Amino acid sequence: MTSTESPERVTLGAKACEAYLGRVNLNLGCGCHPFTDETAHGDRVWINLDRVPGWADVVCDLGRDAIPLPSDSVDCVYASHVLEHIPDLIHAMREIHRVLKPGGHLVAATPYAGSDGAWDDPTHCRAFTQNSWQYFDARLYRTPDRASHYPSPIEFCFDVIQIGLVAEPDLAHLPQDILRERMRFERNIIMEMQAILRKVIA
Numbered sequence: 001m002t003s004t005e006s007p008e009r010v011t012l013g014a015k016a017c018e019a020y021l022g023r024v025n026l027n028l029g030c031g032c033h034p035f036t037d038e039t040a041h042g043d044r045v046w047i048n049l050d051r052v053p054g055w056a057d058v059v060c061d062l063g064r065d066a067i068p069l070p071s072d073s074v075d076c077v078y079a080s081h082v083l084e085h086i087p088d089l090i091h092a093m094r095e096i097h098r099v100l101k102p103g104g105h106l107v108a109a110t111p112y113a114g115s116d117g118a119w120d121d122p123t124h125c126r127a128f129t130q131n132s133w134q135y136f137d138a139r140l141y142r143t144p145d146r147a148s149h150y151p152s153p154i155e156f157c158f159d160v161i162q163i164g165l166v167a168e169p170d171l172a173h174l175p176q177d178i179l180r181e182r183m184r185f186e187r188n189i190i191m192e193m194q195a196i197l198r199k200v201i202a
Helices: 014-020 089-099 130-135 138-142 176-183
Strands: 002-005 024-028 045-050 074-080 100-111 157-167 190-200
Touching (some): 014 074, 089 157, 130 157, 130 190
Parallel strands (some): 024 074
Antiparallel strands (some): 100 190
């Protein structure tokens, strides 16, 4: 399910994953903006992870290290403008899948591949489109006429639940059908993509 949103700016925060939060929630790449237990409400807990010590509860290099949490222990993983910085994204996605409980969710935001913002930052290792997320699913590589013609290190499965596209602020007034048509042929129409993935065992 793909939708095109037109707010002036959508910045993912704790409220963006409210529907997917559970008892234990993981904030990847928290930087200087860790989430607190008060942010999560009730008996929910946030674990803040970053590769730089300081505000993080857990220090971990997602592109290299195992996340130091038990398997099947996290209800929701939140990653806002983090995944594009990770050199070994398959390793990171494998670890996210491992720590999520079955049926748990990854809520992620990245720059959109058709925006200059996806490429301007020299610390960005890659860009994402709506189709990028389907490749984090081992079932794709078992399906004839899909990606089954080459071996893959991906042995885990995510279902793509929803993808939202956030328009550039000066185009936010345009109808969705116009935005979708323009993004096929023009750059800098969509600035951000927000994806919700669910861990499945298959």
